[in-house]
Structures are given as C-alpha cells and as structure tokens.
C-alpha cells in the first residue's frame with residue numbers, strides 16, 4: 228500500500244531522487260553531494276554504489292544523506308570512477324535495509340547496480356509471474372522486479388536485456404518523471420534535477436527523453452530509443468511543488484513557473500485584501516506571483532522554523548498534531564487587523580491548512596482568504612508519489628464551500644486546470660492530448676493501472692547504471 232502517515236502528511240510526497248556519474252575519480256563524493264541537493268525528493272534512506280573497475284562497493288542506510296555520507300571513511304570505502312546513488316521516500320516495500328537502493332545483483336555478464344525513481348504500475352503482476360518461474364526475491368521493493376526481468380531475459384547484450392525488461396514493465400519514469408544529463412569535464416552525470424548538477428558545478432546538457440536509454444561508457448555517451456514514441460506526460464506537480472525552485476525541468480525554470488501560476492491564480496480568483504502571505508516554503512513563489520499581479524503587498528506573515536528535526540515530530544499522532552506549531556509561527560506584527568490572502572501549493576487532507584488558518588486568525592487577522600496554486604487534488608497518484616487514499620483527500624470528499632468551512636476560511640479558490648496549463652505556456656488543457664500528467668486533479672491516468680485494477684497498488688523506474 229502507499230504509505231501516508233508522515234510528519235508532513237498533508238502534502239503529496241515525491242518518492243525518490245537519483246544521481247549517477249561516470250568518469251570521475253571522486254565519483255562517490257560527488258554522488259553524495261548530488262544526493263544532498265536532491266534530499267527534498269526523499270528523506271527516509273540514502274545509498275551509493277561505486278564501481279572501481281573490478282568490484283562494486285556499497286553503502287546504504289536509513290535517514291538523510293548527511294546521516295550516511297558525511298564521513299571521509301565512508302566515502303573512502305567507495306572507490307572508483309563510476310557511482311550511482313539514491314534518496315528514497317518509500318511508497319512500495321516497507322522501509323527496511325533490504326529495500327534501500329541502489330540494489331546490486333551479479334549476472335552471468337557481470338555485476339549490475341540499479342536504482343530508479345517512479346512507480347511500476349504492474350509490479351505485483353510481474354512479481355507473481357517471476358516467482359512462479361522460480362525467481363527468489365530478496366526485497367519487497369519493485370525495483371527488484373526489473374533486476375529479475377533482466378536476469379531471466381534470453382537476450383545477449385546488457386542493453387538488449389534491459390530493453391527486454393523495460394518492455395514488460397508499465398509505469399512511471401518514461402512518461403511522467405524527470406531525468407537530466409549533465410557534464411563535468413570528462414565525466415557524465417544523469418540525475419533527477421538540475422540542482423544536483425549545480426551543486427557540483429556540472430553543466431546541464433539536456434533532458435533525457437521519454438523512452439530513451441542513455442548508455443555511458445569509456446567511449447562517451449550514446450542513446451538508444453528502442454521503444455515506440457510516446458508523447459511526454461511529465462508530472463505537473465514537479466512544477467507546483469516537488470522540484471526544487473532552482474531546478475530547470477524540461478526547459479522551464481521551476482521558480483518562474485510557480486510565479487506564473489501565482490499570477491494566473493490572481494487573475495482567476497481575485498479578492499479584496501490587504502496583504503498576500505505565503506505558507507512557507509512551498510507557497511512562496513506562487514504568493515510572489517499573486518502579489519505582483521494583484522498589486523497587493525507580499526508579507527512574510529508566517530515564519531518557518533527550519534531547525535525542527537523530522538524524527539522529533541514524526542512518532543505519534545499527538546506529536547504530529549503539534550507539528551504545524553513546531554514548524555510555523557504566525558508573525559503577529561504583520562497580520563493583526565489585516566485581510567489576509569494565504570497562498571499554498573496544495574490541499575491534501577486539509578489538516579495542515581486548518582491549523583495554519585487558525586494560527587493566522589489567532590494572530591489577529593480580520594479575514595483569511597486561501598488561494599491554492601494547484602487544482603483540487605481529488606485522485607491518488609499511482610506513479611511514485613505518496614498520497615493518501617481517495618477517501619482521505621479533502622477535495623474528493625467535499626465541494627468548494629464545504630472545504631472552505633472545514634478549513635475555516637472566508638473564501639477558498641484553487642487554480643483551474645486550464646489556468647495551470649496557461650501558466651505553463653499552453654492555450655489550456657488539450658483534453659485529447661494533455662501535455663502533462665495531471666491525473667491527481669483530473670482522474671485521467673496516462674499509464675494503465677494494472678495492479679490497482681487487480682486490487683493492488685504499486686509502484687516504479689529510471690536510472691540504471693550498468694558497469695559490467
């Protein structure tokens with residue numbers, strides 16, 4: 228099942244980040260830095276596998292990148308010029324040591340380390356078939372399904388085996404997830420976001436295309452495109468919330484996209500007020516756009532405490548209940564007597580929004596209007612994002628007026644789906660061929676949900692480093 232009850236349980240959660248580098252003497256150290264930049268994509272576990280030309284060495288552990296890779300000793304135990312790494316936010320397979328990626332396997336053609344970002348939507352079905360044919364699984368992560376498909380493929384070359392395996396999986400990366408190619412002197416890098424290139428001073432080369440396999444070896448980079456052309460359907464939530472604002476995704480600056488969404492929201496849902504206040508940090512760029520378009524002052528009416536430890540607020544429901552106060556505090560000097568427009572990126576269960584609104588009212592706000600820079604999230608995600616089940620999504624349970632009452636605001640508005648597409652430079656949502664995956668708003672799932680239809684909910688794909 229998709230996991231839900233987390234410290235920040237009122238947001239959709241990105242599930243993983245990947246980083247791979249080929250051709251650098253400090254491969255493991257640079258991978259650790261890259262993972263550090265991708266920490267927002269997963270905080271439950273981190274791992275690196277490096278290859279020194281004769282053998283693979285791995286270090287994996289629960290917790291943050293800094294918890295696992297801040298000591299020189301650990302990095303020294305990962306020699307070699309090739310490395311891949313992973314940060315994980317588990318959605319499939321429990322959080323256990325055996326599920327922490329990258330996974331490593333010995334094949335007849337050599338060793339192979341693999342990690343990926345996204346969900347396979349037919350992994351349970353494939354796993355069942357593989358177990359029937361004698362495969363022994365070491366983990367409950369569906370990444371291992373890809374490993375077994377490669378192992379049992381009858382093709383000759385590594386790339387053909389991989390292609391064969393990928394033809395059988397259905398799901399995330401190739402249609403909805405980001406991956407970019409970068410370069411640092413003679414080294415090549417593949418990673419989830421451009422911010423992981425920036426941290427090591429690497430240059431962005433290009434986005435990896437849907438259906439493309441990038442092969443990096445001694446001869447440089449080459450690509451094969453063995454799969455039928457499919458139109459890209461990137462997860463639109465990358466622009467709304469998941470990606471770091473300083474990343475560039477498919478040629479769009481995430482920060483600028485968020486500001487444009489805020490402007491569009493101000494045009495669609497204006498309201499008389501005194502100040503525009505972001506729910507930090509995720510609501511900041513959209514609130515800047517909203518304020519600019521509406522001509523109202525942008526004020527930091529809520530201050531976020533950046534030093535609250537995750538482990539401190541995670542353990543119990545009661546502590547989780549306290550979470551918002553621990554993380555945010557209302558700035559009374561700015562809010563008292565004001566008509567406030569609060570801007571946030573999404574409402575999932577509505578629990579966090581309710582507490583924030585209460586806090587803003589307690590600080591003396593005269594009116595509180597909420598504006599949300601995504602359409603209402605009415606459907607769960609099956610492609611690698613941790614979401615609650617449908618009956619827990621506020622927008623699936625209530626209409627707009629009921630939601631406003633639940634949260635306790637004077638007015639509530641979400642950006643429309645067409646408005647979101649306009650902010651992304653489209654004329655609106657093309658119903659026959661939408662440019663993005665927007666299934667959690669529209670219920671129009673671009674990839675078949677084999678496991679979900681089968682009563683199972685599943686998961687994942689993306690970076691595979693073959694160093695055999």
Ligand code: SF4
Nearest residue numbers: 462608664665666667
């Ligand atoms: S369903 Fe929503 S969160 Fe999931 S990939 Fe599609 S747009 Fe992104």
